[in-house]
Amino acid sequence: MVDDALAARARSLDEEHHDTDLRGRFRLPAGTTYLDGNSLGALPVGVAEAVADAVTRQWGNDLIASWNTADWWGASARVGDRIGALVGSAPGQVLVADSTSVNLFKVVVAAARMRPGRDILLTDGDSFPTDVHIAEGAARVAGLVVERVSPADAPARIAELGDRMALAAYSSVDYRTGELWDLPAITRAAHDVGALVCWDLCHSAGAMEVGLDDHDADFAVGCGYKYLNGGPGAPAFIHVAAQHISSFDQPLTGWNGHAEPFAMSPDYAPAPTIERARVGTPPVLGVLALEAALKAFDGVGMAGVRRRSLALTGFFLECVDALVPGIVVASPRDDARRGSQVSLRHPHAYAVVQALIARRVIGDFREPDIIRLGFAPLYLTHADVLRAAEHLREVLGTREFARPEFSVRGAVT
Numbered sequence: 001m002v003d004d005a006l007a008a009r010a011r012s013l014d015e016e017h018h019d020t021d022l023r024g025r026f027r028l029p030a031g032t033t034y035l036d037g038n039s040l041g042a043l044p045v046g047v048a049e050a051v052a053d054a055v056t057r058q059w060g061n062d063l064i065a066s067w068n069t070a071d072w073w074g075a076s077a078r079v080g081d082r083i084g085a086l087v088g089s090a091p092g093q094v095l096v097a098d099s100t101s102v103n104l105f106k107v108v109v110a111a112a113r114m115r116p117g118r119d120i121l122l123t124d125g126d127s128f129p130t131d132v133h134i135a136e137g138a139a140r141v142a143g144l145v146v147e148r149v150s151p152a153d154a155p156a157r158i159a160e161l162g163d164r165m166a167l168a169a170y171s172s173v174d175y176r177t178g179e180l181w182d183l184p185a186i187t188r189a190a191h192d193v194g195a196l197v198c199w200d201l202c203h204s205a206g207a208m209e210v211g212l213d214d215h216d217a218d219f220a221v222g223c224g225y226k227y228l229n230g231g232p233g234a235p236a237f238i239h240v241a242a243q244h245i246s247s248f249d250q251p252l253t254g255w256n257g258h259a260e261p262f263a264m265s266p267d268y269a270p271a272p273t274i275e276r277a278r279v280g281t282p283p284v285l286g287v288l289a290l291e292a293a294l295k296a297f298d299g300v301g302m303a304g305v306r307r308r309s310l311a312l313t314g315f316f317l318e319c320v321d322a323l324v325p326g327i328v329v330a331s332p333r334d335d336a337r338r339g340s341q342v343s344l345r346h347p348h349a350y351a352v353v354q355a356l357i358a359r360r361v362i363g364d365f366r367e368p369d370i371i372r373l374g375f376a377p378l379y380l381t382h383a384d385v386l387r388a389a390e391h392l393r394e395v396l397g398t399r400e401f402a403r404p405e406f407s408v409r410g411a412v413t
């Protein structure tokens with residue numbers, strides 16, 4: 001009767017959080033519990049129509065005039081401002097451009113140039129690999145040395161390194177465990193020694209309040225295709241705090257970042273605005289799809305989104321404790337330290353995830369033994385959460401995951 005009690009609890013939580021149930025703003029296939037919105041967000045209502053309009057009318061009919069008439073040119077900064085509102089960055093500081101990897105490269109090199117004579121780039125060696133790879137690659141270009149330190153130890157290490165510190169580059173939420181790191185404390189520690197910070201918001205933008213301006217974050221980067229739902233390969237974003245824009249000397253000096261791109265000058269002069277973070281021509285269709293997707297957040301406060309997210313992940317932990325006791329929970333149980341996902345450890349994690357997917361409970365696997373379940377707050381209910389836990393219990397209890405087909409690996413895990 002455990003299930004009955006949990007079902008009643010799911011119903012009461014769904015009532016309690018009714019005001020943030022935005023499932024109607026998404027097109028999700030029936031019979032699917034989608035717990036991978038932290039890898040590829042679901043499709044919001046209106047995106048297909050916006051893309052169709054961009055293709056058939058703006059491109060097909062209006063052709064090149066659309067750079068002006070549909071303001072394709074201004075889209076990167078316009079959509080950047082919309083994302084800025086979600087992450088607590090005032091207008092004029094966020095630009096949609098390139099990928100998270102490329103934006104991080106720009107930040108590292110620019111930060112090194114803003115802190116001459118300082119040689120350390122501090123980062124998390126267990127971060128998403130591209131963050132570590134780019135840190136290393138950009139550090140080589142910029143003459144920095146990368147030191148790998150867990151975010152938990154970063155404030156103390158920053159204080160020790162003192163005026164050797166140029167930049168601390170961290171993710172606000174750990175992509176594997178979902179641990180929410182202490183953005184205010186690391187930011188303060190860096191500023192105390194005169195260093196800069198860059199936050200990777202891939203697993204926080206669209207899932208919680210970030211408060212970039214409130215915490216005085218110098219730089220941030222993040223993905224458009226996770227909790228922001230911009231679609232596969234959606235362009236990323238970059239935040240440069242207003243006081244740094246005029247000194248943001250980023251290395252990829254393409255013509256789109258020029259103060260007067262259409263003057264066609266052979267000499268580079270960076271735009272005085274956040275547009276200096278641009279490089280080449282933006283993927284306009286992708287930017288417009290992202291813009292349409294962000295309408296799912298219209299009228300929604302991030303505090304409510306965060307409350308819903310914590311209710312969903314907290315209830316999932318409750319369900320797991322009741323239905324799958326003994327499984328190792330890799331994510332923090334403390335609300336203040338948990339992002340919007342719950343990761344579980346299991347020796348056959350890959351096969352367990354495949355067996356869940358066959359039951360239309362879609363999560364993902366991360367090396368070496370992580371079952372990663374993302375709880376995108378806008379389109380999941382507590383009933384979905386219970387359903388996922390019940391399927392997990394069956395997959396583990398019957399050892400369904402041991403079926404040979406669940407061990408076959410695709411190119412993308």
Ligand SMILES: *Cc1c(COP(=O)(O)O)cnc(C)c1O
Pocket residue numbers: 099100101102127128130131171175200202203223236
């Ligand atoms: C998803 C993710 C990325 C992805 O970077 P791309 O350049 O968009 O491929 C980078 N960093 C983190 C922390 C991520 O979670």
